[in-house]
Amino acid sequence: DAGITQSPRHKVTETGTPVTLRCHQTENHRYMYWYRQDPGHGLRLIHYSYGVKDTDKGEVSDGYSVSRSKTEDFLLTLESATSSQTSVYFCAISESGALSDTQYFGPGTRLTVL
Amino acid sequence: AQSVSQHNHHVILSEAASLELGCNYSYGGTVNLFWYVQYPGQHLQLLLKYFSGDPLVKGIKGFEAEFIKSKFSFNLRKPSVQWSDTAEYFCASRRGTGRRALTFGSGTRLQVQP
Numbered sequence: 101d102a103g104i105t106q107s108p109r110h111k112v113t114e115t116g117t118p119v120t121l122r123c124h125q126t127e128n129h130r131y132m133y134w135y136r137q138d139p140g141h142g143l144r145l146i147h148y149s150y151g152v153k154d155t156d157k158g159e160v161s162d163g164y165s166v167s168r169s170k171t172e173d174f175l176l177t178l179e180s181a182t183s184s185q186t187s188v189y190f191c192a193i194s195e196s197g198a199l200s201d202t203q204y205f206g207p208g209t210r211l212t213v214l
Numbered sequence: 215a216q217s218v219s220q221h222n223h224h225v226i227l228s229e230a231a232s233l234e235l236g237c238n239y240s241y242g243g244t245v246n247l248f249w250y251v252q253y254p255g256q257h258l259q260l261l262l263k264y265f266s267g268d269p270l271v272k273g274i275k276g277f278e279a280e281f282i283k284s285k286f287s288f289n290l291r292k293p294s295v296q297w298s299d300t301a302e303y304f305c306a307s308r309r310g311t312g313r314r315a316l317t318f319g320s321g322t323r324l325q326v327q328p
Contacts, residue, residue, distance in 0.1 A: 135318075141320055142220075142304055142319050142320045142321050143258075143306075143316075145315045202248075202263060203316060205258040208257055
């Protein structure tokens with residue numbers, strides 16, 4: 101398995117509170133991604149990063165921000181959590197973004213917003 | 215925008231039955247295709263991938279998929295399923311140019327009965 105860890109693995113929080121999820125990789129891969137998984141929707145891209153301090157939005161980025169100050173860490177922040185952000189969040193990494201690239205996924209974080 | 219459709223949402227099979235899960239993608243240009251599996255409580259794992267060349271792709275655990283460009287399809291097959299194949303299966307695509315993130319289908323839940 102690729103060296104990807106996510107923290108925390110489970111979190112329960114209240115509406116309106118800020119939440120930060122962390123993805124850490126030991127593979128020195130350039131690309132990192134945040135997806136959310138919801139029943140009936142598969143996985144949807146929130147944000148991704150193509151290098152330190154280089155990030156871009158995905159299809160469901162509203163209400164989320166990201167930061168990447170080091171190659172190995174990619175943080176996802178919910179500035180003011182809402183119940184619609186209750187989901188399972190997966191981080192993924194890929195080496196170079198080349199056509200032959202493959203994404204590898206972390207173990208996920210289950211977030212519940214009450 | 216590209217999309218991926220998985221028409222079978224829930225499939226129930228007996229052990230030793232043959233499996234075929236449908237996947238259709240919408241993008242007409244160069245495309246990379248993937249099948250991921252998610253066992254209960256676990257993260258996504260790559261089953262197989264298609265980038266170019268032989269349209270019949272073999273993956274891990276006896277799975278294979280066939281890329282049929284004229285039908286925009288990438289169906290997953292296995293000749294004889296086992297109880298341990300019980301999982302959720304996701305088809306994903308990535309355009310050959312532009313952003314490297316994946317577009318996922320909504321998933322197919324496979325239940326194999328002993």
